[in-house]
Every structure is written in structure tokens, then in C-alpha cells.
Amino acid sequence: MDTKHIRISDYNYPLPDERIAKFPLAQRDHSKLLIYKKGVVSEDTFCNLPGYLPKGALMVFNNTKVIQAxxxxxxxxxxxxxxxxxxxxxxxxxxxxxxxxxxxxxxxxxxxxxxxxxxxxxxxxxxxxxxxxxxxxxxxxxxxxxxxxxxxxxxxxxxxxxxxxxxxxxxxxxLPIPPYLNRETQESDKTTYQTVYSKIKGSVAAPTAGLHFTPEVLARLDEQGVDREELTLHVGAGTFKPVKSEEIEGHEMHTEYIAVRRQTLEKLLQHNCQAIAVGTTSVRTLESLYYMGCKVLHNPDIKEDQLHVRQWEPYGEFQPNTSGVSLKHSESFIASPQESIKALLDWLDRNHLPTLHSSTQIIIAPGYDYKIVKMLVTNFHQPQSTLLLLVSAFVHGDWHKIYDYALAHDFRFLSYGDSSLLIP
Structure with a gap:
């Protein structure tokens, strides 16, 4: 598939204003949960999420905190x-x-x-x-x-x-609540528009898939034997930027800043570099790590600011090697996820760094080959958005089945809406 020439109009669906949740439910984990598993759609309540996850799996959360921006x-x-x-x-x-x-x-x-x-x-x-x-x-x-x-x-x-x-x-x-809520920020948003595990200030928008989690659900994950790790991606205002070009080649992705601890990279290796991502921001971070590791493999002395992942790198942009020679895509990103993450750990050791700080501009759309994320917890996204493209890439183009079901079964949409567990 020629990803750059995807027409954004092919990722449209009717979203009546009354289906956009203006406020969250009183109890976060009582939201609805759509389960998409290998083409089959069903539903449950979010508090039962842990029962759908394999024992011993690694679940990765974005611990960014929304600032009063x-x-x-x-x-x-x-x-x-x-x-x-x-x-x-x-x-x-x-x-x-x-x-x-x-x-x-x-x-x-x-x-x-x-x-x-x-x-x-x-x-x-x-x-x-x-x-x-x-x-x-x-x-x-x-x-x-x-x-x-x-x-x-x-x-x-x-x-x-x-x-x-x-x-x-x-x-x-x-607090900057999303513009599509069409209302003023209220005092309650200071609590409800933060995840219960938010720690690191920097975002201007919440990683909304995480809003459904409660201490009780986190405890049930622990009981289920699900390993939990956190990383940080500060969500920028560009997350709401609409795609105005007919083809996505004309859309410039925003840059977002990430921080990943050495411990999290080690956990990824222990879990064979396979993870359950909570939210699209965790997806963007985890998948970007693969390309950062590949850059290190080609240039062990690479500087931190050179680890930045450009928008189209995963789709064939040249990748400089240690001699500065441009490599074809097929020669650039041929490492396994394990080799890539191990290279990042070695790079941290050589530079005496406990945490990887970098940035990503990655766009994930149909034609993208997921490297690390194997299951995804995410909300329902706006029509013709880059987040909907990310979901479509994850479920191999089957997004219509998911969204048609959600619309037909009274699911609530967008930031304060319901959630889904996607298992392609």
C-alpha cells in the first residue's frame, strides 16, 4: 500500500454531536468496553478489562499529566x-x-x-x-x-x-479541555481529565484511553499477573489538528516529546518486545523506540537529538548510517525489535543516562508494520483523523466494523467517551 496517497475522505463516518460525550461517567470504570478480537466484536464493561488480557503480559501506560496551559x-x-x-x-x-x-x-x-x-x-x-x-x-x-x-x-x-x-x-x-466538547472548562475537569496515574507535567491534552482506569482496575491487573510499566509522551495541541489535505502526504504531523526509563526498556526485552499499549500516545512512543534503536545500530555514537523519528521514516525515507551514506529503507530497518531495544539500552549505558529523552513525529497509517504493540486499549476517535488511521493500521483496515458496532450500540465517543480493546 502506498501510505502517502491514502485519501483521508476514506476514513470518514457520521458522528452526531449527541454521541460525543460532554462529561465522563460518575464512575470511570463503568464505561462500556468494546472488544475486537481477530475480527469478532463484542462488548462488556471496562472494569472487566483485566479478564481479557493474558497472564504475564506487559501493559504500558502514559503517565503524562495535563497542565493548565x-x-x-x-x-x-x-x-x-x-x-x-x-x-x-x-x-x-x-x-x-x-x-x-x-x-x-x-x-x-x-x-x-x-x-x-x-x-x-x-x-x-x-x-x-x-x-x-x-x-x-x-x-x-x-x-x-x-x-x-x-x-x-x-x-x-x-x-x-x-x-x-x-x-x-x-x-x-x-485546563484545556478538547475544543469539540463545545463548553467551558469546569472545576470537575481538573480531576476527571487526568488519569489516576498521571505524574509528569507537560501535556496540553489527556491520554484519554487511560481515563477509564481506577485503582481497583489496576489492582485487578496485578492480580491477573499483568506486568505494568509507564513511559511519558507529552501530548501536544497538534493531536487535535485536522487533516486538511486530500491525501495524508500533505499533512504535517506534530512533534511530541517522550521519556522512557531504562527499566521500561528492560521490561520490554523481558517480554520479548511485545506490549499492550494503553492509548495511541503509548503506541506512538513504543513504535518510535524501534526506529530509534535502528538509528543507534547504524550509528552507535549518535547524539540524543538525532534520535528524533521523522514522520515518514518508517515508510522509506533514507536513513544515514555511520559513514553518512544514505541507505535504502530495506537496509535501514531490518533489525528485530529485540536487537533495536537492546541497542537503545547499550546506548544509554555508554552515555551514562538513566532515561531516554527524545521526540517523535511518526505517523502510523495503513501500510505501517507494527513492531512492538500487540494489543491496544483506545477510545473512539474523530472522523478523518490521524488517530483513526492508526487504529485502521492496527486492525488491518477493519475499523468500519468496530465503529459501525459502536454507533449502533450506543457507545459514547471521543475523550470522555467509552473504550475499546483491540486484538488483531
């Missing part, structure tokens, strides 16, 4: 007594420092690449507002910098050296 400032009005224009600043990714952990520990100053709402009303003057953090007033100033693709660099400065940026956004920020 939407910030609002008002311009100073030239007229007394009138409010100035409302400017929205939406945090996308760190600029200075460019490490997520260091960013949230910043004091006095930091910078982000951001989307800016009502940009035409913001000329060049800094914006500022005063908030209260730990019972102390703090004035934060936002200044516009250079354009960075479709985003802008925004520098933030605040006048209290004892207040971190993490505390700033907790006080000033708003």
Missing part, C-alpha cells in the same frame, strides 16, 4: 473604566529552558512557544496581571517574541523569586 491576560485600556481586549496565551512547548522538568522549576523568568488568541489586538506592548500565590500577590508579565512556525515565543517574568512557574500556571492557568 490556557492563560488569559487583558490589555490595558486607553479609556478609563473600560476593559481592554482579552488575549489568550496557550502554552505549547518549553523554549527556555527547553526541558519540561526544569521549566516548571523556573523562578522569575521562562519562555514558551505558544498559540495566541486575539493576536491582532496585541501589538507589541507586554501584558501583565497580578495574581495571588501562597497568599502573596505576584505580578506576571508576558512579552511577545519571534514567530516559531505557527506559534510565538512568549517570555514570562514575575516579581517573586520564591514562586515557581508550576505555581504560576496552577494559579493563573485553565
Amino acid at each position: 490556557r492563560m488569559h491576560f487583558r490589555k490595558e485600556s486607553a479609556k478609563d473604566g473600560q476593559l481592554g481586549a482579552l488575549i489568550e496565551i496557550f502554552l505549547l512547548e518549553p523554549a527556555e529552558p527547553n526541558d519540561y522538568e526544569l521549566m516548571f522549576q523556573s523562578y522569575s523568568h521562562c519562555a514558551w512557544y505558544c498559540l495566541v488568541g486575539n493576536l491582532k489586538k496585541w501589538k507589541s506592548e507586554p501584558l501583565q496581571r497580578t495574581i495571588t500565590v501562597k497568599d502573596v500577590p505576584v505580578t506576571i508579565k508576558a512579552s511577545r517574541g519571534e514567530v516559531h512556525g505557527t506559534s510565538h515565543r512568549i517570555d514570562f517574568d514575575w516579581d517573586n523569586e520564591r514562586v515557581s512557574f508550576a505555581e504560576i500556571i496552577d494559579a493563573i492557568g485553565e
Whole structure:
């Protein structure tokens, strides 16, 4: 299959607004669970998921935590007594420092690449507002910098050296729920739009397949003998970016940042590099690891930033080897998953690193050959989306059967909707 020439219109289906879940169920694990197993579709309740998983399997979760990434400032009005224009600043990714952990520990100053709402009303003057953090007033100033693709660099400065940026956004920020919910963020979203195992701040959207898990379901997984591991992929706003081109070759995938501990790579090897992925973000991370390992095999001295997986690399883009000679696809990615993951572990050892930090722009669509993910827990995705392409690739084009069943049996769709277990 020529993946680049897939027509996105072939991945459309009718999704009435009333089928989009605006709020989650009161009990997370009481959502419906569709089971697709080798072409056969059935249903159950999510709390019974562990019973469908093989004993001794490895299940991988994305432990990213959604940040309160939407910030609002008002311009100073030239007229007394009138409010100035409302400017929205939406945090996308760190600029200075460019490490997520260091960013949230910043004091006095930091910078982000951001989307800016009502940009035409913001000329060049800094914006500022005063908030209260730990019972102390703090004035934060936002200044516009250079354009960075479709985003802008925004520098933030605040006048209290004892207040971190993490505390700033907790006080000033708003949780960015998906735009298709067509409602304002509510206080309840601060809890319901986070997984119960979220730990590492950085996402602007939740890894929503994980929203169904409860401590009780996690305990049942342990009882079932399912091994659990976590990795981190910070979900970017690009996850909602629609495919506007007729063929997916014209769609540019967003870059997302990942962190995978040495322990997780070791667990993958122990499980023969076969995993059950919770959510498409875990899929994108696990599958990207294979290509990163192949890069290491071709160049053992490769730098961390060169491990980035480009959008079309799995489909035939050239791969440089140690001598800089371009290799054909067939020569580039011929390692087994075990060889690839072992190469990443050896690379971490040589560089004295406990955790792999990198990024991926991978697009997974029909024609893609899955390397590591053997089972997938995922929600129901938007029509004509890259996530639907990922699902179609996983079930070998049988996505219509799954979505037709879900539509006919009152399943709830998208972020706060129901879930599925896919076993191709």
C-alpha cells in the first residue's frame, strides 16, 4: 500500500454531536468496553478489562499529566473604566529552558512557544496581571517574541523569586479541555481529565484511553499477573489538528516529546518486545523506540537529538548510517525489535543516562508494520483523523466494523467517551 496517497475522505463516518460525550461517567470504570478480537466484536464493561488480557503480559501506560496551559491576560485600556481586549496565551512547548522538568522549576523568568488568541489586538506592548500565590500577590508579565512556525515565543517574568512557574500556571492557568466538547472548562475537569496515574507535567491534552482506569482496575491487573510499566509522551495541541489535505502526504504531523526509563526498556526485552499499549500516545512512543534503536545500530555514537523519528521514516525515507551514506529503507530497518531495544539500552549505558529523552513525529497509517504493540486499549476517535488511521493500521483496515458496532450500540465517543480493546 502506498501510505502517502491514502485519501483521508476514506476514513470518514457520521458522528452526531449527541454521541460525543460532554462529561465522563460518575464512575470511570463503568464505561462500556468494546472488544475486537481477530475480527469478532463484542462488548462488556471496562472494569472487566483485566479478564481479557493474558497472564504475564506487559501493559504500558502514559503517565503524562495535563497542565493548565490556557492563560488569559487583558490589555490595558486607553479609556478609563473600560476593559481592554482579552488575549489568550496557550502554552505549547518549553523554549527556555527547553526541558519540561526544569521549566516548571523556573523562578522569575521562562519562555514558551505558544498559540495566541486575539493576536491582532496585541501589538507589541507586554501584558501583565497580578495574581495571588501562597497568599502573596505576584505580578506576571508576558512579552511577545519571534514567530516559531505557527506559534510565538512568549517570555514570562514575575516579581517573586520564591514562586515557581508550576505555581504560576496552577494559579493563573485553565485546563484545556478538547475544543469539540463545545463548553467551558469546569472545576470537575481538573480531576476527571487526568488519569489516576498521571505524574509528569507537560501535556496540553489527556491520554484519554487511560481515563477509564481506577485503582481497583489496576489492582485487578496485578492480580491477573499483568506486568505494568509507564513511559511519558507529552501530548501536544497538534493531536487535535485536522487533516486538511486530500491525501495524508500533505499533512504535517506534530512533534511530541517522550521519556522512557531504562527499566521500561528492560521490561520490554523481558517480554520479548511485545506490549499492550494503553492509548495511541503509548503506541506512538513504543513504535518510535524501534526506529530509534535502528538509528543507534547504524550509528552507535549518535547524539540524543538525532534520535528524533521523522514522520515518514518508517515508510522509506533514507536513513544515514555511520559513514553518512544514505541507505535504502530495506537496509535501514531490518533489525528485530529485540536487537533495536537492546541497542537503545547499550546506548544509554555508554552515555551514562538513566532515561531516554527524545521526540517523535511518526505517523502510523495503513501500510505501517507494527513492531512492538500487540494489543491496544483506545477510545473512539474523530472522523478523518490521524488517530483513526492508526487504529485502521492496527486492525488491518477493519475499523468500519468496530465503529459501525459502536454507533449502533450506543457507545459514547471521543475523550470522555467509552473504550475499546483491540486484538488483531
